[in-house]
Amino acid sequence: MSKAEARIEEVISFYKNKDTVLGYRKLMDCVIDTQDLNLYRQIIDLTDWKEKHPKNETEFIEKSLAILELVSKIPITEYNTNNPVVIGSGLTKSYGINRFQLGPISVEINKSQVYGLVGENGNGKTTLLRILAKELKYNEGNLEFKFDNNYNTNYDLRTNLVYIPQRTQKWYGSLKDNLKFVLSSYGISPEENETRVLMMIARFGLWNYKHLKWNELSSGYKMRFELARTLLRQPELLLLDEPLANLDVLAQQVILEDLKSMCNSINNPIALILSSQQLYEVEKISDKVIYLKDGKYKDNKTENKVEENQLIVEIDCNEEREKLLSVFIDLHLVKLIYNGGIYIAYFQNSTNFSAVLETLGKHKIEVTYTRNITASTRRFFVS
Numbered sequence: 001m002s003k004a005e006a007r008i009e010e011v012i013s014f015y016k017n018k019d020t021v022l023g024y025r026k027l028m029d030c031v032i033d034t035q036d037l038n039l040y041r042q043i044i045d046l047t048d049w050k051e052k053h054p055k056n057e058t059e060f061i062e063k064s065l066a067i068l069e070l071v072s073k074i075p076i077t078e079y080n081t082n083n084p085v086v087i088g089s090g091l092t093k094s095y096g097i098n099r100f101q102l103g104p105i106s107v108e109i110n111k112s113q114v115y116g117l118v119g120e121n122g123n124g125k126t127t128l129l130r131i132l133a134k135e136l137k138y139n140e141g142n143l144e145f146k147f148d149n150n151y152n153t154n155y156d157l158r159t160n161l162v163y164i165p166q167r168t169q170k171w172y173g174s175l176k177d178n179l180k181f182v183l184s185s186y187g188i189s190p191e192e193n194e195t196r197v198l199m200m201i202a203r204f205g206l207w208n209y210k211h212l213k214w215n216e217l218s219s220g221y222k223m224r225f226e227l228a229r230t231l232l233r234q235p236e237l238l239l240l241d242e243p244l245a246n247l248d249v250l251a252q253q254v255i256l257e258d259l260k261s262m263c264n265s266i267n268n269p270i271a272l273i274l275s276s277q278q279l280y281e282v283e284k285i286s287d288k289v290i291y292l293k294d295g296k297y298k299d300n301k302t303e304n305k306v307e308e309n310q311l312i313v314e315i316d317c318n319e320e321r322e323k324l325l326s327v328f329i330d331l332h333l334v335k336l337i338y339n340g341g342i343y344i345a346y347f348q349n350s351t352n353f354s355a356v357l358e359t360l361g362k363h364k365i366e367v368t369y370t371r372n373i374t375a376s377t378r379r380f381f382v383s
């Protein structure tokens with residue numbers, strides 16, 4: 001089964017299980033990959049219809065599946081994602097003597113991959129992103145881009161590479177007009193411009209917000225606007241600094257899923273590096289998580305000999321340390337660290353996480369939260 005066929009199957013199963021919101025977003029991704037403006041128009045009409053008939057789910061599903069049927073007839077060429085789009089090697093940056101030093105850091109990423117960049121405040125995430133975005137000069141190392149579209153000028157580079165900083169700039173006029181402005185410089189007809197823009201507005205759930213101005217949008221919708229604007233430009237590399245800041249948990253998940261879908265386009269994939277404080281949410285969608293500490297690099301694939309041989313579990317409970325030590329007596333506990341709010345328990349790797357859960361249950365320990373962080377970058381934060 002080809003990737004395109006598998007994705008169509010996935011959409012059908014979402015609709016079958018009445019996950020229509022997600023199903024519709026995935027259907028729109030399929031339609032975007034066809035680059036067929038007639039199908040774009042059908043999505044635009046259906047989005048408008050859906051807003052007017054929010055309760056008519058059965059008919060909405062029928063209409064969606066009819067579009068999906070048309071999508072399935074259009075061949076989609078799979079993009080070969082085997083080569084990196086950016087190669088940074090031995091990059092260093094210093095802000096001056098006795099000041100912050102980043103690196104040396106080497107990083108390369110292919111299209112359709114997502115890398116999460118995590119670390120506490122002031123550890124160099126923005127600095128690294130700005131270097132990769134060519135916004136900041138590095139001191140040593142080498143940075144090479146391998147874009148399909150050649151770039152000769154900085155303006156061309158900005159088409160292939162989009163960097164969205166933490167604080168995005170204010171814009172004037174309506175959301176829709178601002179999106180149309182993006183495409184106006186690409187020399188496409190006004191009709192096609194309207195269709196492509198409305199398609200993106202539908203995809204990012206901005207239908208009822210398209211006539212609003214910057215100061216009328218919440219942070220979450222401003223971020224959706226930024227993503228719609230970015231996707232219209234069809235970049236090859238996308239660098240996002242804290243896209244989840246100011247978003248509620250649900251909005252964070254939706255944005256991350258949308259980003260992942262965008263990057264995994266079958267014929268137009270994007271390489272994405274995003275920084276965030278939302279470790280677990282980012283880990284869920286990332287192919288690799290890079291952890292920066294004092295400008296130095298670790299990733300969740302890095303092997304750490306001591307930790308590799310251990311099971312590391314985070315436990316939030318109100319019990320005394322002695323009680324937990326006695327509970328874990330048969331589980332080959334190596335050490336138990338309390339960081340003021342949460343216990344971090346290190347076990348020999350012969351212990352399973354399920355055995356830890358069973359033991360906690362058996363001793364009726366009131367656990368508010370627990371997580372196996374053995375493979376998570378979280379272990380770097382707590383060690």
Ligand SMILES: Nc1ncnc2c1ncn2[C@@H]1O[C@H](COP(=O)(O)OP(=O)(O)OP(=O)(O)O)[C@@H](O)[C@H]1O
Pocket residue numbers: 095099100119120121122123124125126127128
């Ligand atoms: N232009 C600059 N001149 C001097 N020092 C700087 C400059 N920009 C950043 N720094 C310092 O470099 C360090 C790393 O900053 P950076 O913004 O890259 O970290 P960050 O991990 O993105 O932090 P945050 O999570 O708070 O955004 C900090 O100590 C910061 O004070």
